[in-house]
Amino acid sequence: MIPTIQWSGKKVLMIDQRKIPAKLEWFSCRGYKDVIRGIKKMVIRGAPAIGVAAAMGLALGAASIRVKSYARFRKSFKRMAGEMSKARPTAVNLRWAVERMCLIVDSMADQPVDIIKNVLRQESENILEEDIDINRRIGQHGQKLIKSNVTILTHCNAGALATGGYGTALGVIRAAHEEGKNIAVIADETRPWLQGLRLTSFELMKDRIPVRVIADNAAGSLMRQARIDVVVTGADRIASNGDVANKIGTYQVAVLARENSIPFYVAAPLSTIDMTIKNGDMIPVEHRTPKEISHFNARLVGPKGVKALNPAFDITPAKYVTAIITEKGVIKPPYVSGMKKLFK
Amino acid sequence: MIPTIQWSGKKVLMIDQRKIPAKLEWFSCRGYKDVIRGIKKMVIRGAPAIGVAAAMGLALGAASIRVKSYARFRKSFKRMAGEMSKARPTAVNLRWAVERMCLIVDSMADQPVDIIKNVLRQESENILEEDIDINRRIGQHGQKLIKSNVTILTHCNAGALATGGYGTALGVIRAAHEEGKNIAVIADETRPWLQGLRLTSFELMKDRIPVRVIADNAAGSLMRQARIDVVVTGADRIASNGDVANKIGTYQVAVLARENSIPFYVAAPLSTIDMTIKNGDMIPVEHRTPKEISHFNARLVGPKGVKALNPAFDITPAKYVTAIITEKGVIKPPYVSGMKKLFK
Numbered sequence: 019m020i021p022t023i024q025w026s027g028k029k030v031l032m033i034d035q036r037k038i039p040a041k042l043e044w045f046s047c048r049g050y051k052d053v054i055r056g057i058k059k060m061v062i063r064g065a066p067a068i069g070v071a072a073a074m075g076l077a078l079g080a081a082s083i084r085v086k087s088y089a090r091f092r093k094s095f096k097r098m099a100g101e102m103s104k105a106r107p108t109a110v111n112l113r114w115a116v117e118r119m120c121l122i123v124d125s126m127a128d129q130p131v132d133i134i135k136n137v138l139r140q141e142s143e144n145i146l147e148e149d150i151d152i153n154r155r156i157g158q159h160g161q162k163l164i165k166s167n168v169t170i171l172t173h174c175n176a177g178a179l180a181t182g183g184y185g186t187a188l189g190v191i192r193a194a195h196e197e198g199k200n201i202a203v204i205a206d207e208t209r210p211w212l213q214g215l216r217l218t219s220f221e222l223m224k225d226r227i228p229v230r231v232i233a234d235n236a237a238g239s240l241m242r243q244a245r246i247d248v249v250v251t252g253a254d255r256i257a258s259n260g261d262v263a264n265k266i267g268t269y270q271v272a273v274l275a276r277e278n279s280i281p282f283y284v285a286a287p288l289s290t291i292d293m294t295i296k297n298g299d300m301i302p303v304e305h306r307t308p309k310e311i312s313h314f315n316a317r318l319v320g321p322k323g324v325k326a327l328n329p330a331f332d333i334t335p336a337k338y339v340t341a342i343i344t345e346k347g348v349i350k351p352p353y354v355s356g357m358k359k360l361f362k
Numbered sequence: 363m364i365p366t367i368q369w370s371g372k373k374v375l376m377i378d379q380r381k382i383p384a385k386l387e388w389f390s391c392r393g394y395k396d397v398i399r400g401i402k403k404m405v406i407r408g409a410p411a412i413g414v415a416a417a418m419g420l421a422l423g424a425a426s427i428r429v430k431s432y433a434r435f436r437k438s439f440k441r442m443a444g445e446m447s448k449a450r451p452t453a454v455n456l457r458w459a460v461e462r463m464c465l466i467v468d469s470m471a472d473q474p475v476d477i478i479k480n481v482l483r484q485e486s487e488n489i490l491e492e493d494i495d496i497n498r499r500i501g502q503h504g505q506k507l508i509k510s511n512v513t514i515l516t517h518c519n520a521g522a523l524a525t526g527g528y529g530t531a532l533g534v535i536r537a538a539h540e541e542g543k544n545i546a547v548i549a550d551e552t553r554p555w556l557q558g559l560r561l562t563s564f565e566l567m568k569d570r571i572p573v574r575v576i577a578d579n580a581a582g583s584l585m586r587q588a589r590i591d592v593v594v595t596g597a598d599r600i601a602s603n604g605d606v607a608n609k610i611g612t613y614q615v616a617v618l619a620r621e622n623s624i625p626f627y628v629a630a631p632l633s634t635i636d637m638t639i640k641n642g643d644m645i646p647v648e649h650r651t652p653k654e655i656s657h658f659n660a661r662l663v664g665p666k667g668v669k670a671l672n673p674a675f676d677i678t679p680a681k682y683v684t685a686i687i688t689e690k691g692v693i694k695p696p697y698v699s700g701m702k703k704l705f706k
Contacts, residue, residue, distance in 0.1 A: 039665040204671070207655060209553055209577040215656065215664040223665055231655055231670045233553040234579050235611025239676035242613060267579025269586060270614055277617050311551060311575055312559065314658055320559040321383040321567055325574045327548070332583035 019178040019224065022067050023074065025143065028081070030074045032062045035179055039220045050079030050098050057105040057112070060211065064180020065254045065290050066149050069111030072102050073142040076119045080138045083131070091131045095123050107302040108263055108331045109254040110292045115145060149182030152287045155345040156186055157193030160250070160285050163341065163348065164194040164201065168247035171237060171275075173206045174265035175213035176252025176285065177221040186285040187250040188221060190343060195227050202228040204246060206237055208265060210310040210328065234267050241278040249275045250343075253286040260336030260353025261298025266329055272338035281340040288344055293361060298333035306330045363522040363568065366411050367418065369487065372425070374418045376406045379523055383564045394423030394442050401449040401456070404555065408524020409598045409634050410493050413455030416446050417486035420463045424482045427475070435475045439467050451646040452607055452675045453598040454636045459489060493526030496631045499689040500530055501537030504594070504629050507685065507692065508538040508545065512591035515581060517550045518609035519557035520596025520629065521565040530629040531594040532565060534687060539571050546572040548590060550581055552609060554654040554672065578611050585622040593619045594687075597630040604680030604697025605642025610673055616682035625684040632688055637705055642677035650674045 020042065023032045030047040036059070037043050045061045047053045053075030056062050062071050079098040085091050099116045106112060122141055126134045164170065170191060174180075177188035184192060194201050203222055208214035215231050222229040232240065240246050249271055255263040262268070262284050275282040295301065308326035312318060320326070342349045342356075349356040364386065367376045374391040380403070381387050389405045391397045397419030400406050406415050423442040429435050443460045450456060466485055470478045508514065518524075520531035528536060538545050547566055552558035559575050566573040576584065584590050593615055599607040606612070606628050619626040639645065652670035656662060664670070686693045686700075693700040 040662075207553070209551070209579055212663060215668070219668045220665045223668065229669070231664060231668060233610060233655055233672070234577075235553055235609075235614065236671060236673055236676070238614035238617060239610060239673060240671075242677070265579075266577060266583060270579065270582035270618060273582060273618055273621050274614060277621075311577055318384075319556060320575060321564045324559070324563045324567065327574050327576050327580065327584075329580055329583060332580070333586070 019183060019221065022179050022181065022183060023062060023070055023146070025074065030078060032056050032071065033179070034061050035063060035217060036060060038179070038216055047075065047078060049082055050075040050102065053078060054102060054105045064175065065109035065111040065252065066181040066186065066287060067179070068106065068109050069115035069289060070142070070146045070149055070182050072105070072112050072115040073119055073145045075102055076116065077139040077142040080135045086131055088127055088131060091134065092123055096120065106304060108304050111289045114289045118145070146182045149287070150184055152345040153181050153184035153186060153189040156285050156287065156343055157184065157189035159348050160190030160283065160343040161193035161197055161199070163281070163283060163343070164190065164199060164248065166199040166201070169202045169204060169245060171204045171206065171246045171249045171271065172218060173214065173251045173268050173271050174208045175217035175221070177218055179217050179221060180252060185221070186252040186287065188218065190250050190283070190285050191227065192225065195225070204240065205229055205231045206234045206267065206271070207231050208267065209234055213265070237271055238274040241274050241280055246280060249280060249282045251284055253284050253290050254331055255301050256284070256286060256291045256342065257295045257298045257301060258293045258354065258357050259297050260339055260342065260351065260357065262334045262339060263298060263301040263303065263331050264334065266332050269332040269334045272334045276338050282338055283341050283343055284339055285343040288346065288360065291357060293357065298335065301333060303332070304330045363527060363565065366523050366525065366527060367406060367414055367490070369418065374422060376400050376415065377523070378405050379407060379561060380404060382560055391419065391422060393426055394419040394446065397422060398446060398449045408519065409453035409455040409596065410525040410530065410631055411523065412450060412453050413459035413633060414486070414490045414493055414526050416449070416456045416459040417463055417489045419446055420460065421483040421486040424479045430475055432471055432475060435478065436467055440464065450648060452648050455633045458633045462489070490526045493631070494528055496689040497525050497528035497530060497533040500629050500631065500687055501528065501533035503692050504534030504627065504687040505537035505541055505543070507625070507627060507687070508534065508543060508592060510543040510545070513546045513548060513589060515548045515550065515590045515593045515615065516562060517558065517595045517612050517615050518552045519561035519565070521562055523561050523565060524596060529565070530596040530631065532562065534594050534627070534629050535571065536569065539569070548584065549573055549575045550578045550611065550615070551575050552611065553578055557609070581615055582618040585618050585624055590624060593624060593626045595628055597628050597634050598675055599645050600628070600630060600635045600686065601639045601642045601645060602637045602698065602701050603641050604683055604686065604695065604701065606678045606680070606683060607642060607645040607647065607675050608678065610676050613676040613678045616678045620682050626682060627685050627687055628683055629687040632690065632704065635701060637701065642679065645677060647676070648674045
């Protein structure tokens with residue numbers, strides 16, 4: 019697979035996901051503000067990938083701070099970290115990565131600034147490598163839940179492109195495929211941004227895993243016709259009670275899966291779980307520009323002046339989630355106790 | 363409103379719904395084959411509108427039959443009627459209109475062919491006028507179910523453009539608005555063809571009824587947040603047990619409405635009810651070209667060679683339908699007996 023994000027000398031390169039599959043172009047970040055712009059504009063997206071990007075962005079930012087005093091370095095770094103945290107509100111991995119980078123700065127008060135800068139860069143590389151490793155472990159745990167000769171529905175893109183590599187939901191699918199299981203994937207196209215049509219199909223076709231794309235409207239009907247056996251999605255944030263924030267439309271898929279007695283699995287690293295919040299309704303849901311609905315490729319499709327609502331995420335209550343697949347294993351209900359155990 | 367379809371001298375003019383709202387263009391039909399093409403290509407769509415188009419198309423076809431013998435006229439007409447019946451498979455109004463036109467031919471064996479041709483043209487005009495009148499009656503019955511200060515979700519376009527005029531689901535909404543009720547509409551954009559974004563918003567904006575468009579993915583989440591009070595859709599065919607075939611995605615909306623204790627109403631004329639079939643799973647569901655999913659405006663959006671599934675309709679079992687609104691009144695469960703009473 020094409021790397022989602024990588025260091026190239028003193029720059030961070032992101033594959034520009036707005037342009038896939040029409041073009042494979044790199045978006046080059048020379049400073050942390052470029053990274054923030056890349057996250058906001060969805061050059062890079064997917065909760066774990068955003069976490070990696072935030073870490074790399076802060077390493078870029080740290081490198082640009084031209085002071086020798088630790089105190090002044092720390093102050094500048096914390097300002098950048100604050101900005102980075104706000105790039106997008108829903109995925110908690112962003113904040114998780116920022117906090118991890120801040121901890122390093124806080125723990126190195128006795129070190130020269132140049133050393134801290136090096137450690138920050140190294141840490142951002144560690145976060146990337148760990149993320150890929152975590153995804154492979156999620157895949158290993160998750161594939162045990164996937165039988166052979168099944169059709170799997172996935173929503174949005176929780177693949178290599180949404181992570182450091184390999185993917186969470188698509189990691190489970192890849193691992194099942196690597197185990198030799200005969201599987202086929204149905205990908206929700208995932209309006210408005212079409213991550214399913216553009217990214218998930220692109221990844222799976224490259225891996226020669228059979229995939230067909232559907233309008234999001236068709237998922238329920240296919241479930242009712244018993245043409246879908248299992249659902250696997252990623253997550254942008256999971257509350258301590260197991261409620262899941264994920265791409266808009268996930269809640270619908272989960273309700274329809276339960277209505278049709280189909281298991282609904284969520285695959286995500288521990289960095290996506292937010293133990294500080296009690297339930298999903300406390301998760302901030304980003305609203306993006308209505309133009310994502312009314313326009314296509316910057317061209318108006320609806321009537322002039324048409325109004326649109328564009329929530330980017332929704333909350334799926336834990337009661338619809340059959341299990342959560344993490345790098346430490348599979349958690350089943352009741353989630354409140356299961357989560358606590360996981361973080362011990 | 364712009365007329366959906368009308369006679370203009372010896373031609374039938376349809377507003378080209380593929381181009382709304384970007385352009386308002388007329389698609390001109392000189393013969394019955396033009397009408398079949400217009401129905402297949404979705405120049406005109408919506409079950410009642412297709413019924414009107416089929417009737418007008420057969421009047422055009424009849425006019426073109428250059429014979430004096432009744433027997434030969436009838437034979438040619440029946441061949442055209444057979445072709446017309448197959449233009450699209452799901453909406454039963456098409457077959458209903460064709461049968462109504464055939465009955466006229468069958469009942470006029472003792473009349474000169476030229477007289478029959480005139481009566482067929484007059485009948486097609488009657489069907490158009492009746493349809494508008496029926497929609498107004500559906501609106502009157504349906505608006506009683508709509509309280510003031512509510513937000514109504516609708517899927518696809520069951521408006522003036524889907525009918526002779528006024529609309530079925532949008533007829534209910536229009537009638538509630540005309541009664542002075544304070545209502546707002548949320549329109550599912552309705553992928554892949556975007557009837558909601560392009561047509562429903564266009565109609566409602568012209569009538570100054572507040573409307574906002576959403577990705578189909580957002581409907582469930584808005585229901586869960588209690589931001590939708592009632593759902594009204596149209597139908598393409600209703601089985602004798604109350605199962606409803608309608609635009610793909612309707613089933614999902616119905617399941618989510620029930621899950622969130624929101625009433626789900628279907629508005630349709632009696633000509634949409636097919637008493638010859640026992641349940642919805644006997645309704646043929648049209649599958650359209652996968653290009654409607656993979657392409658936008660003839661341009662590929664997904665990866666080259668991407669596969670897609672594109673069912674155009676789905677079946678909503680009667681158990682999810684709170685009531686069916688017809689020109690003869692509102693039917694509530696149990697539907698089997700309610701429907702029988704309606705047709706007595």
